[in-house]
Amino acid sequence: MPAMRAEAAIDEIKFDFGGGDVEPGYIGVSASDGYAPEKGYGFNTPDNMQNVTASGTGAASDAVQFLTYGTKSENTFNVDLSNGLYEIKVTLGNTARASVAAEGVYQVINMTGNNATDKFQIPIADGQLNILVTAGKEGTAFTLSALKIRKLSDNPVTNRTIYIGGDSTVCNYYPLDSSAQAGWGQLFKEFVSAQTFQVRNMASGGQIARGFRDGGQLEAILKYIKPGDYFILQLGINDTNPKNSTTEAEFKEIMRDMVRQVKAKGATVILSTPQGRATDFNAEGVHSSVNRWYRHSTVALAQEENVPLVDLNVLSSAYFTSIGPEATLELYMPGDTLHPNRAGATELARLVAEELQRQGLDGFSADR
Incomplete structure (x- = not known):
């Protein structure tokens, strides 16, 4: 996969995580893909990630697993974004219960079941999204299959x-x-x-x-x-x-x-x-x-x-x-x-x- 800079000058960016085939229209991201400024995305600590399979189809057929986690963890997936308000849609891999954190706090609480999907708004004011899947239930895998990022506004403030x-x-x-x-x-x-x-x-x-x-x-x-x-x-x-x-x-x-x-x-x-x-x-x-x-x-x-x-x-x-x-x-x-x-x-x-x-x-x- 050639390097593709992810910075959101376009309306939507889509990532397909894992070691399998990359869904058309998505940027493929393997567990070993570390963040590099020239491409604008990647894992902050790829040594703490691994590729895993998932039971869904398309982009949800594989995933990455976060081996270290927590809302304050540095084991994040980072994406360079122009400042503004974004809608983030997450699709998990196989897991019993997991939460999504970004910018050091919870964003979605306790997503349950394989390939669960949810979305949230987040303001970006420092030029980068830092996101990870973290514990909802200890002892289960915390996995991410796909991520869609859509810019809503140049103003980095959540809607009412x-x-x-x-x-x-x-x-x-x-x-x-x-x-x-x-x-x-x-x-x-x-x-x-x-x-x-x-x-x-x-x-x-x-x-x-x-x-x-x-x-x-x-x-x-x-x-x-x-x-x-x-x-x-x-x-x-x-x-x-x-x-x-x-x-x-x-x-x-x-x-x-x-x-x-x-x-x-x-x-x-x-x-x-x-x-x-x-x-x-x-x-x-x-x-x-x-x-x-x-x-x-x-x-x-x-x-x-x-x-x-x-x-x-x-x-x-x-x-x-x-x-x-x-x-x-x-x-x-x-x-x-x-x-x-x-x-x-x-x-x-x-x-x-x-x-x-x-x-x-x-x-x-x-x-x-």
Whole structure:
């Protein structure tokens, strides 16, 4: 493959990683390809990369594996780019669960399954993209099959953004457009004006407030969030699990700390309470779960910090009551009374958007 300078004077650059055939229209990159200024792309430390096979087709039929990783790792794939705003589309190789980091912070959290695909916006202000696939689950391979880079603007500032934080009832599942299980954050963009906002769902399964604050997800949001952006934060389900050793008082203060850090960036913080279980019906057929998931502390915190509240716990209970126990159970995964399926996540996303629209926040629509 002759050297090709990657600097984005053109609209889109596509890379095909691994040791196999190179898909037409792509630049082939093997694990041994180190970065060189004359070509404008390559691995920073190629000794820490290896070629692997993948189960997809075309550019997804092979991949490279990152042998060292971490959001601060120097084992990155580097691409020289003119400064501006870019859309990055990533396709992983074979892996159980992996995250994507760039510029030292998380960009996509916990992509699951072989050849998972996702995309994100990133501003480049130093002339180079530095990206890697990193741990979502230790002990699995962190692999990259393909990368598409498209320039959106010469201005290195993200479009107006809604960031979402949460747990397994909120997070993304893959493939994004067809997964049976879904979090409401995954479906939220269906109720958001694409002309007003992009949605960045930073939720992850099993997450607690302390983990979200200290484990890199809040760090990624704070790096980019700005006035005009929203941050919707819904936690509490896993915090109430005794194994996580988080008292309700501790949960409330950790959440307060996150609220204040984001408010200091000039963005709007929105707190949300988690929905209950599918089986939280009384003998009269009324659904209620107001005593679950440290809800009372989230409600109180929203009042104390003067931030908008989406009491999804109560809103979803009213909806579940209106459709009844059997129809409610059909909105959850089989044999699972906590995690919504795609239809359930869609209804929860609708309720969140509908409530924000009712409160007068812009950019939302309850109509799909």
